[in-house]
Amino acid sequence: MRELAAWTALTLDTPNPVPFGAEIFHSKSGESLMRAANAVGEEHDPSAHAEVRTIRLACNKLNSYWLRGTRCTQLASVPHVDGLRAVG
16 A cells, blocks of 8 residues: 555656556455556546546456456446436
């Protein structure tokens, strides 16, 4: 957790400081699969939260659309953040 906090803090010295980060670890090996910072403003994407980006990048790295055991309430809230009233 300290490493992630230190890594995320590096963004504070950039033109677009983003003090939010997330990291996914392999459940068996304990190795870090991926980490990402929030990029909502940079990417002009209301779903580009650190948790969502980390899941996307980890899935891409593993060439899979599923990370077993992943639960992210951020995914459920994306339509609300984006101002959409309904998804269907």
